[in-house]
Amino acid sequence: MQDRFIHCIAALPTSLRDAILPILNQDFAGHIDAQQIADLCQTTGMTEKALLIGLLPIAAALAKPPISDFHVGAIAKGKSGDIYMGANLELSGEALCHSVHAEQSAISHAWLSGEQKIVDIIVNASPCGHCRQFINELVDGQQVNIHLPEQTTQSLSHYLPYAFGPADLNITEALLTKQQHGLDFDSADPMIIEALDHASLSYAPYTHSYAAVVLETQDGHTYCGRYAENAAFNPSMMPMQMALSTLIRHNRDLSEIKRAVLIESSLGKISLVGASMDALHACAPVELEHIVVEASD
Ligand SMILES: [Zn+2]
Incomplete structure (x- = not known):
């Protein structure tokens, strides 16, 4: 089991603790599939709602809040029945607008995993106005x-x-409707190809600034984030923040980042490069590779 779950596991009811332990292996990053949820309900005798609320301390253990020290955990349940955990992320010493809220983290986790609809959000504190507006962007x-x-x-x-x-x-x-934007860039670099794929799936109906970020750690693993806009503009979710949230969910440390790529559409009304650099430089001494690609829509 990962060290970050030691404290929260101790507080769980015994039956849930015993049943969840095998799932919290070294690869666990907050995803539990529908069959595992059904098995957990059966083993523990809990209703699904009670189980998901019972799992919130595990979601909250994914948080990284160096400013507030307030751990928020959220779970997004997709139409598939799978659940996706998320937690708040704050960037040390950086403006508060760079923070990621737990609900945004959970929703982006579901989106990156291919879910096309969220049916339930489970959270351990009442959703703030920012998150209510973010959830309202969903299908x-x-x-x-x-x-x-x-x-x-x-x-x-x-x-x-x-x-x-x-x-x-x-x-x-x-948001979460399958997007497919035409972005064209010729490269054999796997990280750039990965970022291009995610930018083509990003959600930017208001500015058409389709964008994605991929971060690479020292050992060659990559973590991505797509741009997700909002009708009210704020709270849009920046691709850098989504990528950082993904990396933290996978139990990696920000100091492990060795390369960062931002892909943006040439036809967008705005650029995310300044905001992305600010967030990246708060986390790691790495220069952002910024690539603007030809767009056909
Ligand atoms: Zn919030």
Whole structure:
């Protein structure tokens, strides 16, 4: 088991602790599939809602909040039945706008894993206004169920009445709808190819600034993030923040980053290069490789 789970495991009910231990192996990065969830419910005798709330301390153990020291864990359950954990990330010494909230982390985890719809969000503290707006960008966002400990489950429409979302700007393919943008760049570099693939899947209906970041660690592993915009502009999720959140979820340290690539579309209304450099330089002494690629849409 990874060291970061030692404290939270001790606080779990015995039956859940025994059942979850084999899942928390060295490769665990917050994903539990639908069959494993069904097995955990059966083994522990817990309802699925009780189980998912019971797993929140494990999600919170994925947090890295050096500024607030406030660990928030969130779980996004996809239409597939799989669950995706996320946690807050703060960049030491850097402006608070560079932070990632737990719900954003969990949703981006699901998106990067290929989910095309989120049905439930489980979180250990009431979602802030920023996260309510971020969830509202999702496919059928108003219907996403929000589960909190000791609270009646309510849909997002309860937490965010009179919402402003993608439909108000005539966007019919909301966040998590499969995107496929035409981006063209000739390279044999695997990291650039990976970043290009993710940029083509990014969500930027308001600026068309399709973008992605890939980070490489000393041992050659790579961690990616795609750009995810919001109808209200803030809270959009920057690809650098998503990549950093992915890397931390995989139990890696920011000091292990040795290379960083940002791919952007040539036709976008904005550039993310300045914001991406600021966030990267708060984490690692690595220069950002910035590549602008030809776009056909
Ligand atoms: Zn939040």
